[in-house]
Amino acid sequence: MDVSTEEVNGKSKLAAATANASSVKVKKPIEIALRIIIIGLLICMFIPAFNPTHLSALSDKNASLFTTGISYGSLSEGFSRALKKGWIEQSVITMTYIGALITCLGLVTSGIGCAVTLGELRLKRIGGRLGIIGCVVGAVGTGLILAQYPGYAASKKPDKIGAVIPSGIYVFFAVTALCLIIGIIYLLTLPKADEKDKYEMAPKYKLFLMFLPFIVLLFLFSYLPLWGWRYAFYDYTPGAELTSENFVGFKWFAYLFENSATRSDIIRVLTNTLAMSGLGLLTSWMPLAFAIFLAEIKNSRFRRIVQTVTTIPNFISWVLIYTFAFALFSTEGFVNQFLIDAGAYTEPINFLMGEKGIWFKMLLWGLWKSLGWNAIIYIAAITGIDQQLYEAATIDGAGRFAKIWHITIPELMPTFFVLLLLAIAGILSNGMDQYLVFKNATNKNTIEVLDLYVYNLGLGGSGGMSQIPLSTVVGMVKSLVSVILLFAANRVSKAIRGESIV
Amino acid sequence: MEDNTLQKRDSITAQHRKTVIGNVIFNILNYSFFTLFAVACFFPFYYLFINTISDNDLVSSGAVKLFPRGIHFGNYISLMNVNDLGSSFLVSISRTVIGTILMVLASAFVGYLVTKKEMWGRKFWYRFLIITMYFNAGLIPWYLNMSMLGLTNNFMGYIIPSIMSPYNIILVKTYIESIPRELEEAAAIDGAGYFAIFRKVIFPLCKPILATIAIFGAVGHWNSFTDSLILMSGNPKLFTLQHRLYIYLTSSSNISAFMSSGNVTNEMVTSLLNMKTIKFTVAMVTLIPILIVYPFLSKYFEKGIMLGAVKG
Numbered sequence: 001m002d003v004s005t006e007e008v009n010g011k012s013k014l015a016a017a018t019a020n021a022s023s024v025k026v027k028k029p030i031e032i033a034l035r036i037i038i039i040g041l042l043i044c045m046f047i048p049a050f051n052p053t054h055l056s057a058l059s060d061k062n063a064s065l066f067t068t069g070i071s072y073g074s075l076s077e078g079f080s081r082a083l084k085k086g087w088i089e090q091s092v093i094t095m096t097y098i099g100a101l102i103t104c105l106g107l108v109t110s111g112i113g114c115a116v117t118l119g120e121l122r123l124k125r126i127g128g129r130l131g132i133i134g135c136v137v138g139a140v141g142t143g144l145i146l147a148q149y150p151g152y153a154a155s156k157k158p159d160k161i162g163a164v165i166p167s168g169i170y171v172f173f174a175v176t177a178l179c180l181i182i183g184i185i186y187l188l189t190l191p192k193a194d195e196k197d198k199y200e201m202a203p204k205y206k207l208f209l210m211f212l213p214f215i216v217l218l219f220l221f222s223y224l225p226l227w228g229w230r231y232a233f234y235d236y237t238p239g240a241e242l243t244s245e246n247f248v249g250f251k252w253f254a255y256l257f258e259n260s261a262t263r264s265d266i267i268r269v270l271t272n273t274l275a276m277s278g279l280g281l282l283t284s285w286m287p288l289a290f291a292i293f294l295a296e297i298k299n300s301r302f303r304r305i306v307q308t309v310t311t312i313p314n315f316i317s318w319v320l321i322y323t324f325a326f327a328l329f330s331t332e333g334f335v336n337q338f339l340i341d342a343g344a345y346t347e348p349i350n351f352l353m354g355e356k357g358i359w360f361k362m363l364l365w366g367l368w369k370s371l372g373w374n375a376i377i378y379i380a381a382i383t384g385i386d387q388q389l390y391e392a393a394t395i396d397g398a399g400r401f402a403k404i405w406h407i408t409i410p411e412l413m414p415t416f417f418v419l420l421l422l423a424i425a426g427i428l429s430n431g432m433d434q435y436l437v438f439k440n441a442t443n444k445n446t447i448e449v450l451d452l453y454v455y456n457l458g459l460g461g462s463g464g465m466s467q468i469p470l471s472t473v474v475g476m477v478k479s480l481v482s483v484i485l486l487f488a489a490n491r492v493s494k495a496i497r498g499e500s501i502v
Numbered sequence: 503m504e505d506n507t508l509q510k511r512d513s514i515t516a517q518h519r520k521t522v523i524g525n526v527i528f529n530i531l532n533y534s535f536f537t538l539f540a541v542a543c544f545f546p547f548y549y550l551f552i553n554t555i556s557d558n559d560l561v562s563s564g565a566v567k568l569f570p571r572g573i574h575f576g577n578y579i580s581l582m583n584v585n586d587l588g589s590s591f592l593v594s595i596s597r598t599v600i601g602t603i604l605m606v607l608a609s610a611f612v613g614y615l616v617t618k619k620e621m622w623g624r625k626f627w628y629r630f631l632i633i634t635m636y637f638n639a640g641l642i643p644w645y646l647n648m649s650m651l652g653l654t655n656n657f658m659g660y661i662i663p664s665i666m667s668p669y670n671i672i673l674v675k676t677y678i679e680s681i682p683r684e685l686e687e688a689a690a691i692d693g694a695g696y697f698a699i700f701r702k703v704i705f706p707l708c709k710p711i712l713a714t715i716a717i718f719g720a721v722g723h724w725n726s727f728t729d730s731l732i733l734m735s736g737n738p739k740l741f742t743l744q745h746r747l748y749i750y751l752t753s754s755s756n757i758s759a760f761m762s763s764g765n766v767t768n769e770m771v772t773s774l775l776n777m778k779t780i781k782f783t784v785a786m787v788t789l790i791p792i793l794i795v796y797p798f799l800s801k802y803f804e805k806g807i808m809l810g811a812v813k814g
Contacts, residue, residue: 040742048650056570059517062650063650066651067651073652073654077545097569203620204620205622207621207622208622209622210696211612211616212610214612214615214666215627217666218630218631220651224647224665225640225643225646226639227640227643227647228642229643231643252653293532293536294536296528296529297536302533302536305540306536306540308800309543309544312544312547312792313724315799316725316789316794317726317788319744319745319751319788320747320788322748322751323747323785324546324549324550326751327546327782328546329551332564332778334549334567337564337567364546371539372539399521400528433728436731437748454640454641455732458641458642459645468642471641473641474640475641475642476639479638483636486636494623
């Protein structure tokens, strides 16, 4: 935001408050209509169906105007062959792209204008003007796109190019025109700004506008992906278009249970997931024990060294851990050389191959990575325990283990309980890094957890055809179950401890 | 009477001796366990390191076990001839630096904004932010979304999505709430606006927590591997160092396939390196930055994890 006006604003807060009270009545309904239309335009920018650049059958039908406007690649992608064969002029594509860029800039300008109308009279006038300018620019951009239509239609291979005027062009023309009219009415109904009026905005809106860019980021990366769930209801192959013809409803959901191959895959993957998460839950007391026994060591230097050394593994990636595993446990690795020299056996064994005990191995690597780290929270909690409790217990004649059993463990229980509930809620999410790096041809069936399965299925990690709808369905079910589990865990926590965990 | 007390004293000393012996045994077991575990945590690092500095022939014949033999640093120098490693290193460094700076600035500013009760719709927007921690659409919709936004095969795909980190924002918010309100109020009376207060009062006071989240963010960026794998598959120039290491680890092809035929002849290169040492040396290079920041890290992580425990 503008720093200088900010500071001026701060100085004249009192003055502004009085100005607010006497500010002239603004035609609210028109203002709100203007804002709604501009926000609608901005949303249209993200909807592929309204993209005005779909002038040809070759355009990527799942690209929105926004995508086209920010990346030339997404527009020209479908035309690489057509360009090479000379079916279409390079300049036509370039001009379409420039049109899309101008339209986007216009819409963004309108958006800024819309935000500025939150201010007082002077800012409202500026906002209205910006809104109108944005609409005009947007319409010019759309016009430029439309002007490229003859370029597409004049192709030597009209059947390949398949030039059309997309409905998006009409939509954008209509809406920008409407926006223009409302914007002009809005400006006309606004009273003239007085000399005394300042560029002012109420603090609550000012704060909101500062937050707005971050809200947009959140929306783009955390909420917009939900829009991708629609792929679960279509018969989609990469490059195809989502139309009413390939809408299949809940086919893929049923497929999950009806197709025997998929069903057995799901059962296998779920077994792996639950087994590995289950082993994790069964060992979830270990960090607690680690912290308690570490606290029993009186030599603080030794304690410090142990804590430092055992925490490092948490900060290295799974790829590096796999390098360690490779260095230590492969055929030429340390363990084999050591044991062969010691005469335990003669033929080296590759410990990384085979599916025997893979769940257990994964658990051990997980513990190696995170045991020291997970203990830190308990170590900190132990330091926080009131020393008087221990002193009183000593006077009562309690020994070391009695103190651990009757003081330390009960004091750590709440923390343990919260972490356990969160672990239960996350039982389906083991992440995929660890299993991806340790995966090989001999263990791929027993190591594949749900997250890895979704990756392999959807992005062809296993080299097969990517099945986007099916993997979206699996991901969707997983997300929903995880949320339900989280709420259930929260309920349990509320019932038992009277505190929520989320 | 006296006999009785003597007996009692005897039994007390006996009991005492028993606890002392018990304590000694416990201590021995305890110390040995932690020594063993610490060695188990440390040894892989050490083993990898001695393999990269030992004579390559001895390494490939498996003669290097507990101590380095035939020490040289040629492996690190010849890494310069490994294809694409330089660009991967640059990508990793720049994403870590740029990504962390932007994330820290955004977390600080948003953390400050959400403490402002007077913001329009604060409660709603705060929830809007928090919910994203507990829910995600899944890998495939995320990928399709990134592709729709033009962030696949694009360096910005590493940076922009990671700017908003709800968890870090909560950490900063909690920290700011512990700063006395009077400081802000005094600045406001002096005529400072929201942004000026943030820049001149809040930001300098938040430095400890910002250092914490910066270090965690940097480690996360540096270690990140799946986003490179999933998003950048079409542009090998944008692979991160971790991704590059993964490719080396899983490939069984000849070493010369990875070498650029620059100023070094292939014969020379193969005599200097073998597949095993190249894997280990690349791993070491990937590891070194983490080992360098680790001392700073350990100073802050306890604080970070404790603040995380009292979020809300």
